[in-house]
Structures are given as structure tokens and as C-alpha cells.
Amino acid sequence: NLPQTFNSYGKYNHPLDSPSSRKRLGFLQKNNSLEERSRIVSSLKERTAKTLLSCDNIGGDARFRRTETDFSNLFARDLLPAKNGEEPTMQFLLEIVEILTSYIRKTFDRSTKVLDFHHPHQLLEGMEGFNLELSDQPESLEQILVDCRDTLKYGVRTGHPRFFNQLSTGLDIVGLAGEWLTSTANTNMFTYEIAPVFVLMEQLTLKKMREIIGWPNGEGDGIFSPGGAISNMYSVMIARYKFFPEVKTKGMAAAPRLILFTSEHSHYSIKKASAALGFGTENLILLNTDERGRVIPADLEAKVIAAKQKGYVPMYVNATAGTTVYGAFDPINEIADICEKYNMWLHVDGAWGGGLLMSRKHRYKLNGVQRANSVTWNPHKMMGVPLQCSAILVRERGLLQGCNSMCAGYLFQPDKQYDVTYDTGDKAIQCGRHVDIFKFWLMWKAKGTVGFEQHIDNCLDLSAYLYNKIKNREGFEMVFNEEPQHTNVCFWYIPPSLRSLPDGRERRERLHKVAPKIKAMMMESGTTMVGYQPQGDKVNFFRMVISNPAATRSDIDFLIEEIERLGHDL
Template sequence: MTRGFLQELVNILLDYISKSSQRSSKVLDFHHPHQLREGMEGFSLDLPDQPETLEQILVDCRDTLKYGVRTGHPRFFNQLSSGLDVIGVAGEWLTSTANTNMFTYEVSPVFILMEDFLLRKMQSIVGWSDDEGDGIFCPGGTISNLYSILVARFYFYPEVKSRGMGVLPQLALFTSEHSHYSVKKSAAVLGMGSENVVVVKCDERGKMIPAELESAIVAAEEKGLVPFYVNVTAGTTVYGAFDPLNAIADICQRHTLWMHVDAAWGGGLLMSERHRMKLQGIERAWSVTWNPHKMMGVPLQCSAILVKKRGLLQGCNELGAEYLFQTDKPYDVSYDTGDKSIQCGRHVDVFKLWLMWKAKGSEGFGSQVNKCLENAEYLYDQLQRRTDFELVFKNKPEHSNVCFWYIPPSLRDLPPGHDRDIRLHKVAPRIKGRMMEKGTVLIGYQPFGAKVNFFRCVFSNPATQQEDIDFLLDEITRMGDDL
């Protein structure tokens, strides 16, 4: 079935390439935004709950190309992303075949509308109403988090856009000690300084402690800093922990602070009826990072920044370049969304997610998430039963992250302490080196705080079965038994 589908897709691409080189074919089969939104001859941009058939997916692919701009046509003289190279097509298939750029509707009509449909769907899943919410797809969670700080600063101090940092007080940001490093990196890039990112203590499970956040805000104000932004993590990188969103939202509300939820890793759980309660309170966020290229399995890159206050992204980033964003075009220019971005050229990352949503439906994504978390629970249960492994923390995993040590026979009788830690710290790197040489399995390791190197197993591939997890543990044992 898969082979037949891919062969038919190749035929669609070859037909498109052939027609793109024919001067008798159209450069563009133009339709206004409202016409494409409402559907054209069976082509619908709506995102279903139930999966479509493979036959319909092929129709979706044909229609995506049909209603798009043929930038490889020899009479396409518009904006710069043009031409059609066969090797490039082999590299990225359909999106490279279309080879368009997502800054204006005139060169990317279908993909611009796909982005709009996807963003509205994701905002609805977060819990925002139809009359609020904005967003844009961007290259990765780090850039999404940067957008959140950029827009938050503009919201409180719009003069910074034209007059620069010199007109602002010394701003303070808050994030947990288990949060992603991109928060500090963004503060450095945006000129606020990584030292003005206040790191808030977490509990043993890796969740931000609300009382510690409140104390940190008061302490920052006493030092003369001006708090304005709190990053809340939904699915931490190492432990997969979810900060208490509602309790932190209460604090942000009391202090009038921008609340951002970094759900780059944990956002996928919103697709699962079984697990979405772990993000309860996310609807109170002012912005959200969500990476479909993580738990939802979309190929890299596919990340979204969602902003609750409509118009802020545009106001913060627009410069109105006249060669791109003319206001007297023959269509609704509100669909020229490129000026919301800090980029100019933007890849059509939305198509991958849109087509996968068509193929899986919302329920398919939910089942995929459930399967990955079931695998994490299975690994957790196996580790508890075995004497040659030790969990980094005893709690059942919230996400699909499972952290553990392998204890070789030579260390099992050593008492806890400095000598054991020094020896144990060397175990995971040695096993990882043997894994890479043998090539049968691969898993990451790392230290964290006072904890020496441990394995961090993350499940995001629904193809993984329990037999693969059993193999992982047995292979670690085989490779580490003599250490």
C-alpha cells in the first residue's frame, strides 16, 4: 500500500514538473482567498477528526499543486524563489516542487490558507475562542520562544521597536531550572541579557514551584528590576514534567505579567483525550509554543508560535516593504502574512502537518500520543522490576520521558556516595559508545544537576513495540555487564 501510494505521488510530481516547463500552461490558476476557503471542486482545507483515504490524500496533493503558483514556469518573474531543480525535488518532494515562499498570498495562496486553517485549529485546541488568537509557523521551538519574548516586550513597551532598548527599564524574565535553554538564549539575542533571566526552583519531579516564582518576582522588584514575562514549561526536556499552569497563571494575573507556555514537547498531548488534562490552564496563556515535529511526528521543521492577542505579531514585526506588501493588490491583502514574521523567506512547513492531519485525523494523532505514553509506562514498569537498573526518580512518567541508570555488577554492592557516583558517571558514556559502534539501538544520556550521567529514553515513534523496549534493556545489559 505504501509503495503504491508513493509511486502514484511520484507520478503526480512528474506530471507537475512536465507542465511547469510548458509555456502553454498557466503560471497560476488564480482564485480569491474566500473562494479557496470555501472549497473548490472537492478540495477542502478543513482539518478532519477522522482520517481520509489514501485516494483522497492523493487528490489533496494534486489540488495543492493545481491551485498554487508554478514558480518553476519559465514565465514566472515574480518574487525570488523560482526555478525547479530535479535534484532539489528529490530532496524535498512536493514542497520543493512547488518551491514557493510564504510571505504573500499572490505567490503562496494555498499554503497561506493552510497555515490559517492550522493555526485556528491549534488555537481552538488550546482553548482560545474564535475571535482571539494569532500565530505563525517558524523554524523550531527556540525561535517560537524568541517570538514570545519579543511580542511580550512589544506589548508592554511598544516604543522599543523604533527607539531601542535604551528607553526601557531593566527587564526581568522568569523560567524554571528545568526549562529549555532557549529562554536564556532569546534574552541574550534580544539585548535583555541572560543574567536577567531569573531561574525558579523546581520540586523533585521537575515542576516549577509557584511559591518560589512569587518570591522571585518580589526579590527582582526589590533589586530594581521590572518583571514582565514568565515562561511556563509543559513537558520539560529532561524529565517531561508539566509546570502547574493554573497556579502560575494566578500569579501572572496578580502581577500583570505575560504568561508564555513552552509546550514544544508537551503540546502534542492536547491531541489526546486521555492526557490533555496535564495541560489544564494552558488556555490562560498569552502565548504558546507548540512543535508538531516532536510528539506529533511531523518531519522537521514544523513549529508554531500562538499568540492570544490578535494583531500583536503584525504590530511588533511589520515594516511594510513596498516591493512585497503593496496595499493595492486585487485581493484581500490581510492574507499577506509575511510581515508578521521576523524572517522574509519562509519555508512551507505547514503542508506537512496539513497533509498528515488529513491522513490521520485528530483522533489518529491522539492514538499516536497514547501509544507513545503507553510505551513509557511499560519501560517504567520494567525498570521497577529489574535489579540491574535504577530510576532517576520514582514517580510514574507524566510524558514519554523515562530516565534511569544501568548499574553494572561491579557497582551493585557499593554504598551510595562519592566513589560510586564517580564510577557510575562513566557507565552511560561507555555503553553509548558501544551502541554507536554496534548500531543495533540508540539512546541518549546526560547528567543533570547533582545527578551523574543517566539514560534518557524518549518515545515519539508509534512504531516502537514492547519487544523493542525489552531489546533496549537487554542490549544495555549485554554492553555494560563487564564494566
């Protein structure tokens, strides 16, 4: 029965006939000792004797165990749906899982680096067998596994406890499991027909989010979109459709000159939307903020009046709940008053701050959010859901559909046997739409609302810890006073050489270069990552954000000391 066993590898009838049989068990180990080789041969003999050792039969379901497999003579074409492809498929996937679980364990291990930095030209030239070029001929699965390891090796561990570089950090295990399942299901959100469970999960989760926002009975509408920028773009589109539905058919020529308002601290996606949708960026008016980065409502009202006096039509206001840099929350209630008074659409961009709605302690920062016409809320930021997961929520039902529906007969057939109001495709600006809901739904099941609340409260506690630790520390200077509203802590590190310099051009110019230099050294040494940027007339400063559930006070301490260590001699 020998040949049959090894037929399970696709085409090699007897393993010892294979030219690479000596490499068995030697995956990725180029210098197998003689002892190992003899072990390989006896292992092979043992396996042939036992016939499909790797497949247990438990309760009727075959379960595969990882066995040593020679991938150097296996190719993609040997995997399912190939004949006898099941065994190599299972072994290949289990090898991948080994690579991934090893990566996951290292991600949470503080003794590993956050990244192993290389310049683009270095990676493009090829690193010891890691060659990015594509070729006409297939590579062996052994090479594919090497490529997978190398891809992770030269990447950035965004789940590492000391990765603070973006608003999205951390690696949630349940969310990750959800993504693995989503990829395996490999379907599309546009119809109930091919994504019944995911479509219902999306519907229930959006309703729950609307309840949390405070809309009566969670009524309204919404959809998951490929990120906060697209969610914000939706808000502008539906606002326009609400006030000037004829633009859908006749274009912007059918409307008067429409004016949008957003804070000078708001996310640039509002500006992108105003350009893309045909408003023009000049018709997006930037609002002044206080020193904490919050919109000054009186400035909004003054600018609305000024626009009206010019004969323009103020149509849309974006209030940010958690700005990107300062983490500021615009005063929603006061802005809502003005929107009601002048009949404007109120959107709340809670991409970053929306998560705080899950916290009984912090949700007051979004007071008035239930008065918004639409809300962007990205679970992939403050709630730790893997990328991408962003929702646009709309108070009035039917607008999304009205705005975007084109009734394509070949996709949305009214004569299906099920209730086709569950088909979501005609609400979207996309046709195919990735399943972003499952990981989020699964995390919510696994953590409960209280789990998200605890995560958010912990992150805010940590940022308060950081703030209190550096606010009076020598060499640190806060960008704005008072405790931050979100987990954003913005500060300059002043190296000793600058501390005695008087404020002025020279100090500013030199200080502007400090954060980039420290950041570059951090990346070269791979110890931690934190963002920096200028803002308005303020020179480059660090923006620390905490959304990583793996971060602890010791990591905050480490960051401060690392900045001091790297910046001391600048």
C-alpha cells in the same frame, strides 16, 4: 526514427555510439557479466525499436516508467530545462525515488542497523568512492546517484523503530509525501500571491490549534517558525512589545530593567532569547523545581517580589509543558495566577508537551494553558510531523504584526487585487519563510484528530510499559520516582561492578562514565540509540523518550536487554 528516440537523452544520437554503452543497465554494478552485457545490448535494440517505451499515454497524460538508463554520460545540464531533458529528468527522479523507497523499507526493518557509525576523520578522508569535496567540474549523474546512496548509508535512520535518541523520531509516510510535494512546489510563505493554498492552510491549522488550546472561537494569531527555539524567541519579543512597544524604535534603553523567569529545567532557548534580544542572561531568573522537575509556584512569587523590591520589572514567565529531560509539566494554573497578580506575560513552552493537547486522556497535564498569552507547540516532536514544524500561537491578535512589521513596499503592496491581510511576511522576523505547514495539514487530513490522539496515547502507554518494566529491575535505578508525566523515562543502569559500592564520590564518578560508554558501544554496533545527560547534581543518566510510531513493546524490551548486554562488564 532511431536518432530521435535517443535524442531524448539530451545529446547522444545513438546509444551504441556512446563509449559507456556497455554500462547500460549496469548502474552501480561494476562487474557486469558477459551475459548481462549481451542482455544490455539486446535490451537497447528492443528499446530503439519500440520508441519511447518508457512513456505510456494514459488519458492524455504521459506517464513515465522507470527504464534502465546509463547515467554515466548524463549531467545536470542534460536535465530540464534542457532541450529534450524530459526523459532523462524523469529517469533520474525515478532512480532517486528507487533509492529513497529502498531506504524507507529498510528504515522499518528491524534487521537493519540504526546507523553505520564513522568518525568525522573517516568520512572526511573519503569512504570507497564517497568523497565529500566539491570541485569545479561537474560530476556525472551516475556519481550523483552514488552520492545519494552513500549519504543515506552513512547517516542515521531516525525513523528506525529502535531510534529513541531525540524528541523527534519516526518517519511518517504521509508527512514525507507532503514534504516531497512541498519541495516540488518550492515556494515561500511571505505572500498569498505566491503561496495561496499554503497560506490558507496555515491560517486554518493555526486556528484549529488555538481552538484546541481553548482560546474562544480559536481567535488570536500565530505563525510557523523554524523551530521551537525561534518560537520561544517570538514569545519574548511580543511580550516586550505588548508592555514596552517603544523598545521597537528606541531600543532597550527605553525600558526599565526587565526580568524574565523560567524553570531551571526549561529549554535553553529561553536563555538564548534573553541574550539575543538584549535582556541579558542575568535578567533571566531560574526557578526552583520539585524533584520531578516542575516549577514551584511559591518560588516564582518570591522571586517576582524580590525583583520588584530591587526596582526591576518582572515581565515574562515561561512555563514548560514537557521539559526536555524529565518531561515535566509545570503547574500552569498556579503560575497563571501569579502572572495575573503581577501583570506578567505567561508563555507556555509546549514544544515537546503541546502534542498532549490532542489526547483526551492526557491533555489535563496542560490544564490552564488557555490562560497563557502565547504557546509554543512543535508538531515535529510528539505528533510525528517531519522536521521542521513549530508554531508560536498568540492569544491577542495584532501583536505579531505590530512587533515585527516594517512595511517593506517592495514586498507587501497594499494595492494588490486580493485581500492583502492574507500576506504573512510582515508578522515574521524572517523574510522568506519555508513552507512547513503542508506536511502537517496533510497528516491531519489523513489521520484526523483521532489519529494523532491514538499515536500520543500509544507512546505514553509504551513509556508506562518501560517504566513499569525497569522500576524494580535489578541494575536499574530511576532518576525520579513515580510514573513519568510524558514519555520521558530517566534512569541509570548500574553495572554489576558498581552495585555493591556505597554511595559516594567513587561510585558517582564511575557511574557518570557508564551511560557514555554504553551509548558509544550502541553507536558502534548500530543496534539502537538513546540519549543521556547529566542534570544538576545528577551524574549521566539515560533519557528514554518515545515519539516514534514504529516503536513497539518488543523494541523497548530490546533496548533494556541491549543496555544490559553492553553494560554488563563495565
